[in-house]
Amino acid sequence: MPAHDPIDVWRRPERSVVGPKPEHSRAGIAAAAIDIADRDGLTAVSIRRVAAGIGAGAASLYRYVKSHDELIELIVDTVSGEYDLAPSKETPPIQLLNLARQGRVIMHRHPWLAPLLLTRPAMGPNSLRYLEQALSVLEAVDMPGPAKLQTVAMMTAITSAFVQNELASVHSSGAGLGGANARLQYLSDVVLSGNYPLLAAALTGQHEPEKPEHVFTAVITNYLAGAGLPAAAGSA
The missing domain is CATH 1.10.10.60 (Homeodomain-like)
Known part of the structure; x- marks a missing residue:
């Protein structure tokens, strides 16, 4: 070393x-x-x-x-010591989802954190306690040890990327209503142009934008399901 x-x-x-x-x-x-x-x-x-x-x-x-x-x-x-690592009786996917939700809150509290977690894994005692807790959640899951580590690492990476996108959207569009309205008008024009039929179909029927926390829940839940954990039912 x-x-x-x-x-x-x-x-x-x-x-x-x-x-x-x-x-x-x-x-x-x-x-x-x-x-x-x-x-x-x-x-x-x-x-x-x-x-x-x-x-x-x-x-x-x-x-x-x-x-x-x-x-x-x-x-x-x-x-990393800001996580609440108290034991829980929830299912493994819901426990991991709750850790990811805490991570999102912490990264918003400290906007500089998300990019760092994508580039340099932390190895201090608080970080290792978090990792140990996440692995304890997966202890009963039939998955090899390296796959468990990868699952936790990818969940952190997805959370970091999601938060960076949230922060970038606020900065690029402006926090005010004017920026949001301008983006909505642009999307309307794109849909009406007929040039992007699949995008138009995906946006059709969405009366109001989903709340970021709901989108985040869906992203993490879908990832965990793809990683071999059952869907975190009732986690919305």
Whole structure:
């Protein structure tokens, strides 16, 4: 493993058994970094700015995280601790659907998170607890271990992609009513043109747009069914 691998942060104890008591903590550092990312985006998160946020010098922050990548690893794992992993008696597909729904909420709360989860799997303790919980849901399902891991990973990837599309739609169309009306008018023109009969047929009869949470439920439910789990009946 290369020395600069960001998961090295989990291979080191947070507090050394020797030397003076640390002035700061990983939790405090992560909280400051998350606050910056939530307000100004992930590109605004730097060692120097996070250090200023906790009242420390940039050089001193390297006592806690050895690189910017370690800092990102820390904040991804911290927000992974926002899942409610309490045991449930629901069926496996409904339990997984509920985890996916929580993931969607967390990714909306932290808009910088969804792209990261598509490119770098988190390996910290909160992330591993989430994975362990998801695998425990699948424990009784007749599926090889690697397939279970792939099912959970794909569910996360689908959720991440869905949230990115939601966020992009808000930004591209404008959050106001004017942007939404313009898009509806454009779709009307497309349907009436006759150039896209299959699209027109798919849109016909849809009196009002489906709510995003209903679309998300259908997407995850259909994926889980395709992955070999029964449909999450009653999950709408």
